[in-house]
Amino acid sequence: xxxxxxxxxxxxxxxxxxxxxxxGALAVxxxxxxxxxxxxxxxxxxMRADLGVDYEQGGxxxxxxxxxxxxxxxxxxxxxxxxxxxxxxxxxxxxxxLANLSSFFVSGFGWMLxxxxxxxxxxxxxxxxxxxxxxxxxxPAKRGRAISMVMLGLSIANVVGVPFATWxxxxxxxxxxxxxxxxxxxxxLVLIRAFVPSVPVxxxxxxxxxxxxxxxxQLWMTLxxxxxxxxxxxxxxxxxxxxxxxxxxxxxxLLPLVVALYxxxxxxxxxxxxxxxxxxxxxxxxxxxxxxxxxxxxxxxxATVPWTACLFVFLVGAxxxxxxxPLQARLLDVSPGAPSLASSMNHSALNIANAxxxxxxxxxxxxxxxxxxxxLVGAGLAVLGLGVAVASGRMDRRAxxxxxxxxxxxxxxxxxRAG
Numbered sequence: 279x280x281x282x283x284x285x286x287x288x289x290x291x292x293x294x295x296x297x298x299x300x301x302g303a304l305a306v307x308x309x310x311x312x313x314x315x316x317x318x319x320x321x322x323x324x325m326r327a328d329l330g331v332d333y334e335q336g337g338x339x340x341x342x343x344x345x346x347x348x349x350x351x352x353x354x355x356x357x358x359x360x361x362x363x364x365x366x367x368x369x370x371x372x373x374x375x376l377a378n379l380s381s382f383f384v385s386g387f388g389w390m391l392x393x394x395x396x397x398x399x400x401x402x403x404x405x406x407x408x409x410x411x412x413x414x415x416x417x418p419a420k421r422g423r424a425i426s427m428v429m430l431g432l433s434i435a436n437v438v439g440v441p442f443a444t445w446x447x448x449x450x451x452x453x454x455x456x457x458x459x460x461x462x463x464x465x466x467l468v469l470i471r472a473f474v475p476s477v478p479v480x481x482x483x484x485x486x487x488x489x490x491x492x493x494x495x496q497l498w499m500t501l502x503x504x505x506x507x508x509x510x511x512x513x514x515x516x517x518x519x520x521x522x523x524x525x526x527x528x529x530x531x532l533l534p535l536v537v538a539l540y541x542x543x544x545x546x547x548x549x550x551x552x553x554x555x556x557x558x559x560x561x562x563x564x565x566x567x568x569x570x571x572x573x574x575x576x577x578x579x580x581a582t583v584p585w586t587a588c589l590f591v592f593l594v595g596a597x598x599x600x601x602x603x604p605l606q607a608r609l610l611d612v613s614p615g616a617p618s619l620a621s622s623m624n625h626s627a628l629n630i631a632n633a634x635x636x637x638x639x640x641x642x643x644x645x646x647x648x649x650x651x652x653x654l655v656g657a658g659l660a661v662l663g664l665g666v667a668v669a670s671g672r673m674d675r676r677a678x679x680x681x682x683x684x685x686x687x688x689x690x691x692x693x694x695r696a697g
Contacts, residue, residue: 291415291416291417292415292416292475296473297415297416297424299469299473300411300412300415300473300474300475301412301415301416301424301427301428302427302469302473303466303469303470303472303473303474304367304408304411304412304428304431304470304474305408305427305428305429305430305431305434306431306462306465306466306469307367307371307374307404307408307431307463307466307470308404308405308408308428308429308430308431308432308435309431309432309434309435309439309462310371310374310375310378310431310435310439310459310462310463310466311374311401311404311405311431311432311435312431312432312433312434312435312436312439312440313435313439313440313443313455313458313459313462314343314374314378314397314455314456314459315343315398315401316435316436316440316537317439317440317443317444317447317455317537318339318340318343318394318455319340319515319516319517319518319519319537320440320444320447320518320519320533320534320536320537321444321447321448321452321455321519322336322340322516322517322519322520323519323520323523323530324447324448324451324452325339325390325452328451328452328453329384329386329387329390330387331387332644333517333520333640333643333644334637334640334641334643334644335387335640336640337516337517337636337637337639337640337641338391338636338637338640339387339390339391339394340394340516340632340633340636341632341633341636341637342390342391342392342394342395342398343394343395343397343398343401343629343632344398344629344630344631344632344633344636345395345398345629345630345633346394346395346396346397346398346399346401346629347398347399347401347402347625347626347628347629347632348398348626348629348630348633349399350398350399350400350401350402350403351401351402351403351406351622351623351625351626351629352402352619352622352623352626353403354366354370354399354400354402354403354622355402355403355406355407355619355621355622356489356619358403358407362476362477363407363410363411363414363477364411364470364474364475364476364477365476366403366407367404367407367408367411367470367474368467368470368471370400370403370404370407371400371404371463371466371467371470372463372467373396373399373400374397374400374401374404374459374463375459375460375463375464375466375467376460377393377394377396377397377399378393378397378456378457378459378460378463379456379457379460380393380396381393381394381397381453381456382453382454382456382457382460383453384453398629401625401629402621402622402623402624402625402626402629403622405428405429405432405621405622405625406619406621406622406625408428409428409429409621410621411474411477412424412427412428414477415474415475415477429548433541433544433545433548435541436537436538436540436541436544436545436595437538437541437542437544437545438538438541440537440538440541441534441535441537441538441541442534443455443458443459444533444534444537445534446458448530448531448533448534489616489619492619494612494613495673496612496670496673496674497609497612497613497620497623499666499669499670499673500605500608500609500612500627500670501609501623501624501626501627502627502663502666503563503567503605503608503663503666503667503670504601504605504624504627504628504630504631504663505627505628505630505631505634505663506631506634506659506660506662506663506666507567507570507601507631507659507660507662507663507664507666507667508598508601508627508628508631508632508635508663509630509631509632509634509635509638509656509659509663510570510571510574510635510653510655510656510657510658510659510660510663511570511574511594511597511598511631511635511656511660512631512632512634512635512636512639512656513634513635513636513638513639513652513653513655513656513659514574514577514594514635514639514652514653514656515540515594515595515598515635516632516635516636516639516640516652517639517640517643517649517652518536518537518540518591519533520643520649521581521587521649521650522536522581522587522591524649525581525582525587525648525649525650526581526582526583526584526587526588527584528584528587536588536591539588539591539592539595540591540592540594540595541595542592542595543591543592543593543594543595543596543599544595544596544598544599545599546596546599547595547596547597547598547599547600547601547602548599548600548602548603550596550600551566551599551600551601551602551603551604552603554566554600554603554604555603555604555606555607559604559607559608559611560604560608560667560670560671560674562600562604563601563604563605563608563667564664564667564668564671566597566600566601566604567601567660567663567664567667568664569597569600570597570598570601570657570660571657571660571661571664573590573593573594573597574594574653574654574656574657574660575653575654575657576590577590577594577650577653578650578651578653578654581649581650581653602624602628605624605627606621606624609621609623609624634659635652635656635659638652638655638656638659639651639652639655639656642655
């Protein structure tokens with residue numbers, strides 16, 4: 279039976295080094311997740327050669343992880359709604375650790391698909407639980423900063439973890455990346471156990487309350503924006519390795535620097551996206567979707583020259599990541615009372631986009647259209663995502679227009695006098 283905090287119990291707050299250690303422990307888990315999610319794209323060639331699969335099948339391996347996130351994020355977040363959140367975080371990280379160690383020992387394509395699917399299951403739910411934990415442990419005035427520090431683990435992974443794991447995979451075999459992530463996951467378990475206190479379950483937490491958000495049409499419209507619009511971004515990044523080596527002519531040894539450049543773009547995009555969302559959520563979504571379209575349309579031209587190819591890798595990372603904060607804010611706005619489910623489903627949407635982009639990109643490459651063809655397909659997806667965003671904005675305006683505005687003080691006084 280799950281224990282709930284009595285109404286009179288004061289909330290548990292941490293300050294100073296204790297808060298830093300608790301949030302840092304959760305962020306290390308985000309670092310592990312970011313490393314395993316994105317490094318496989320930089321080691322695609324090595325994995326293909328070892329497993330004896332083509333580019334389309336390689337895309338399926340990437341898609342398997344994304345589909346795991348799609349399935350696991352809302353399901354596990356909802357199941358864990360009435361469980362102690364530290365326990366949920368530990369369980370999710372244990373699954374991540376074991377699944378990555380399983381990938382280290384894979385002997386065939388089917389096993390690889392299964393282990394990557396299992397690795398993705400806890401992804402979104404972990405970030406949702408970690409964000410709620412960080413917010414509950416910090417002072418209310420600093421909750422936003424606490425949540426952003428948890429997400430910083432994912433950003434740092436793209437700058438440090440992914441390049442290092444890519445280099446490690448090139449030097450000691452692509453499987454060594456999974457061993458590295460497994461060790462980081464094991465360390466995260468120790469850190470969470472040591473530094474993250476147990477937080478009582480909220481008295482009003484319920485599975486029914488979380489699932490209530492699924493009845494809102496704007497939730498699904500917002501998720502569709504991310505699925506379609508972000509699919510174009512992943513169509514390019516999933517195959518960045520052959521583009522940079524076969525089209526731009528870079529040495530394979532430089533790929534860790536290329537993915538680091540993407541990671542820097544991701545950090546910049548996250549910061550910029552947060553600032554844009556503070557000014558106008560829907561306005562920023564419109565602008566970012568248009569920018570993604572332009573970047574992807576120009577990418578095939580830029581990819582033929584090494585320095586412009588590297589510049590556009592940065593721009594792809596920056597433009598794509600700029601979309602995440604306004605999408606997250608939009609989901610929270612259209613899902614009041616269900617923050618955990620909304621946060622987890624944001625990761626589901628982005629990973630459906632990952633699966634969509636990887637599958638479409640692999641298909642056009644296998645069809646012989648060339649390594650830059652996914653960028654053009656991605657631009658088309660971005661245009662479609664922009665169209666969904668515009669339709670969602672119009673739904674908002676129609677809903678607002680359908681509500682009668684409250685009378686002004688002058689109008690109320692006139693009505694009284696007329697009466």
